[in-house]
Amino acid sequence: MIRKGFIFDLDGVIVDTAKYHYLAWKKLAESIGISFTEEDNEQLKGVSRVRSLEKILAWGNKELQEDKFMELLAVKNNDYLEYIASMDENELLPDVKRVLQFLLDSGQPIALGSASKNARKILKEVHLYAAFHTIVDGNDVTNAKPDPEVFLRAASGLEVTPLNSIVFEDSLAGIQAANNAGMTSIGIGNPEILKEADYVFQDFTEMSNEFLHQLIHQ
Ligand code: B16
Numbered sequence: 747m748i749r750k751g752f753i754f755d756l757d758g759v760i761v762d763t764a765k766y767h768y769l770a771w772k773k774l775a776e777s778i779g780i781s782f783t784e785e786d787n788e789q790l791k792g793v794s795r796v797r798s799l800e801k802i803l804a805w806g807n808k809e810l811q812e813d814k815f816m817e818l819l820a821v822k823n824n825d826y827l828e829y830i831a832s833m834d835e836n837e838l839l840p841d842v843k844r845v846l847q848f849l850l851d852s853g854q855p856i857a858l859g860s861a862s863k864n865a866r867k868i869l870k871e872v873h874l875y876a877a878f879h880t881i882v883d884g885n886d887v888t889n890a891k892p893d894p895e896v897f898l899r900a901a902s903g904l905e906v907t908p909l910n911s912i913v914f915e916d917s918l919a920g921i922q923a924a925n926n927a928g929m930t931s932i933g934i935g936n937p938e939i940l941k942e943a944d945y946v947f948q949d950f951t952e953m954s955n956e957f958l959h960q961l962i963h964q
């Protein structure tokens with residue numbers, strides 16, 4: 747059997763934190779007079795904190811001095827950290843645990859590939875830190891999704907080739923990163939938004955153990 751590696755995004759795939767990123771960005775954008783909708787937020791999913799603020803400023807035709815830019819980044823992160831302060835296993839998305847457990851019981855190596863600099867903290871809060879053989883997050887990469895760096899590093903940590911790596915992602919940028927890496931991309935969310943993925947499921951409840959079994963053995 748060929749050795750496979752399974753790479754999970756964090757926000758929007760394992761935990762329901764995408765809504766907190768949205769609330770924190772909306773508050774920040776509106777504080778500087780830039781309107782911010784859920785459609786705008788869709789374009790920030792999987793995008794790094796710095797790049798997200800650059801995009802918001804571009805949408806509002808605003809430029810900021812470096813120190814003000816850094817200050818706003820800190821404000822956004824503090825608001826976000828407040829939202830997730832009381833986070834626990836209830837924030838895990840449906841059937842995530844079943845999928846992780848099935849893969850672990852099948853002896854499959856699993857990795858985290860997230861743009862978030864808060865990923866390790868969140869994994870600890872939901873008691874999943876020890877489940878991952880490799881963790882690559884926003885502190886470990888220089889190039890943000892859709893650049894494939896985060897997933898290539900995760901695959902290398904698992905000692906699997908990109909061709910034998912399978913990525914679970916909720917963002918378009920993340921699906922593109924997986925495709926750019928030459929990996930199998932599995933979208934979790936809206937098929938309209940994630941149409942570039944090899945497979946799309948609304949959420950993990952729609953993904954059967956038979957499907958996972960096939961991924962392992964194909
Ligand atoms: P932080 P993921 C991404 O995480 C989020 O989707 C994105 O909305 C966020 O801006 C980015 O992490 C950076 O997060 O501010 O916590 O460093 O989906 O790649 O797990």
Ligand code: MG
Pocket residue numbers: 755756757758759791792915916917920
């Ligand atoms: Mg995500």
